[in-house]
Amino acid sequence: MARGRVMEGQVRREPEDSSFAWSNERPVYQPAAPIPPITQIPPFSEFAEAELAELLPRVQRRSYRTEETIFREGDPPAFIYYVLSGEISLTLTSEDRRISVGKFPAGRLLGIQTIFDNGPQFVSATALSPTTVLAVPLGELLAILRRHPDALLKMAGIFAHQIRGAARLVAEMQFLDLPVRLAKRILDLVDASAPAAGRHGPAVRITQKELSELAGATRGGVNRALKRLEHLGLIRTSRGTITISAPDRLRRLAEQEPLPMILGVADPGLKGLD
The missing domain is CATH 1.10.10.10 (Winged helix-like DNA-binding domain superfamily/Winged helix DNA-binding domain)
Incomplete structure (x- = not known):
């Protein structure tokens, strides 16, 4: 297929992450609302119905094959991800080694750190099995979070828990x-x-x-x-x-x-x- 054409019924992924590739064309994303699972966890459980009605139509449901990349180290932030099904591995690459720094099964939020620093992804995320995620646009989410300081604090708590887990792994590699x-x-x-x-x-x-x-x-x-x-x-x-x-x-x-x-x-x- 020529690069300059898009087949009817398909769209190219936006180049906000490393999964953008012509080989990764998918059927047009369907609106992800209603999405009961994601509305039951912080920060989404803190939002008013009108705010969810504003956000959810912009959420994208994405599916990945085993060993397919969701994003890579250095990618600019564009989404946080809610894992609907499957499992995602987070890895760091150092010279000839790739180190696993965590696994995210269904029900977990991925990429929370980008809410606080808007920095590039510092790990790579890869599907360990056929995986479906909900990609929540970072800009739209931040606009709502600014109106909900309590929800933002809950996000900080989730992120702190993830940092503690990563710190334990680093300590184990250094001292055990x-x-x-x-x-x-x-x-x-x-x-x-x-x-x-x-x-x-x-x-x-x-x-x-x-x-x-x-x-x-x-x-x-x-x-x-x-x-x-x-x-x-x-x-x-x-x-x-x-x-x-x-x-x-x-x-x-x-x-x-x-x-x-x-x-x-x-x-x-x-x-x-x-």
């Missing part, structure tokens, strides 16, 4: 050995899903590439750390599957906390640094 970080991430995966019940314990499917992003390490480092955990009898690895052989022992290893008082993210009485 890789096997401990892997133990935490493996248990997070088990707790967040319904793990397959193997003969030797709960099992999760994940590639070394995905695990290296979650742990903030190279694939070679992850491979060596997995072998160490396997040598200790805590896990078994086979063809992209990690089976937890000794759940209690693995959880004790994972309970080590990096600098418990950092930014108030943990109870100062926690032990595990001795």
Whole structure:
């Protein structure tokens, strides 16, 4: 298809994020109102009906394929995103490594920081599975938020919670050995899903590439750390599957906390640094 033409019934995405591409043409977006899920969470739950009637017709419903980019580091802000279904991974790129700094499942708001500084995106967002979001125009949202200081404070609270989670990840990467970080991430995966019940314990499917992003390490480092955990009898690895052989022992290893008082993210009485 020639670049100068748009087929009937299709529109190009505006170039406000990196998902703009001719290969990413979608059917014309339908108005997203009424949207019960998003109206039940802050700040939208604080808005009057007239304000929702003003905002919701401008909200766009967007669908992304697995591994499709929603936005990239450095993209100018244009929307905040409400995850309707699926899951989104946030990553930072550093030289030859890509580090996962969070996952956003359905019901979460993404890109809140742009409300407060209007700066470029500082992470990349990628769909981990077929994902649908509601893209809320930042300019229109800000105009309404200025009339609702309480709603703005609630947004700040959500953002602060996200910062605390990111601070914990940074502290873990700085102060915990890789096997401990892997133990935490493996248990997070088990707790967040319904793990397959193997003969030797709960099992999760994940590639070394995905695990290296979650742990903030190279694939070679992850491979060596997995072998160490396997040598200790805590896990078994086979063809992209990690089976937890000794759940209690693995959880004790994972309970080590990096600098418990950092930014108030943990109870100062926690032990595990001795």
